[in-house]
Amino acid sequence: MKLIGVLIVIIGFALKLDTIAVVLVSGLVTGLVAGMSFTEILNTLGKAFVDTRYMTLFVLTLPVIGICERYGLREKATDLISRAKNITTGRLLTLYLFIREIAAALSIRIGGHPQFIRPLINPMAQGAAIAKHGELDDEDEDKIKGAAAAMENYGNFFAQNIFMASAGVLLIQGTLQKLGYAAEASAIAKASIPAAIAAFLIALIQNYILDKKLERKSNKK
Structure with a gap:
């Protein structure tokens, strides 16, 4: 079940949905399935963005x-x-x-x-x-x-x-x-x-x- 995020990404891209929305939903669902709280998920996403912001x-x-x-x-x-x-x-x-x-x-x-x-x-x-x-x-x-x-x-x-x-x-x-x-x-x-x-x-x-x-x-x- 922890790999459900991969399935969401595949389906979202196949349906040509908004890329950012698909990735965010995938991360959110993966975090919830892994037992993380909503606050922990946001902290993880925010830290990942700050640590790799030079990539943009x-x-x-x-x-x-x-x-x-x-x-x-x-x-x-x-x-x-x-x-x-x-x-x-x-x-x-x-x-x-x-x-x-x-x-x-x-x-x-x-x-x-x-x-x-x-x-x-x-x-x-x-x-x-x-x-x-x-x-x-x-x-x-x-x-x-x-x-x-x-x-x-x-x-x-x-x-x-x-x-x-x-x-x-x-x-x-x-x-x-x-x-x-x-x-x-x-x-x-x-x-x-x-x-x-x-x-x-x-x-x-x-x-x-x-x-x-x-x-x-x-x-x-």
């Missing part, structure tokens, strides 16, 4: 980016990159991946899809394509969007474990130790370096192919 900071990202875009952030990024010489879409994305991997290896959180890819990297990549090949159709725009998003994923996923104290390294170390294997965080971080290099080289080739495809399509027009 990411919500501020969306309105800030929205305001920046409203006042021309995307247009300025596109205009800036269109003036640069010898900058192609693929080269720009490769440069971002290089910076992203270095930052991830040093545990510097500069990236993110809402913070960088949507308002800056994608518009700049499309601006570089427009400057070289003219107006883009929907298919090319989607390809560039996907490539820009991929650079963020490659950089974050494959380079973050180079930092010895990252959550991924600690998770791997803890799991291996529980399985009876001696594992040092430094060794795990060193083993992650070839993966990050391989990811960069593969992305470099992908971005080169992307440039060639855009160039061939432009020549056919």
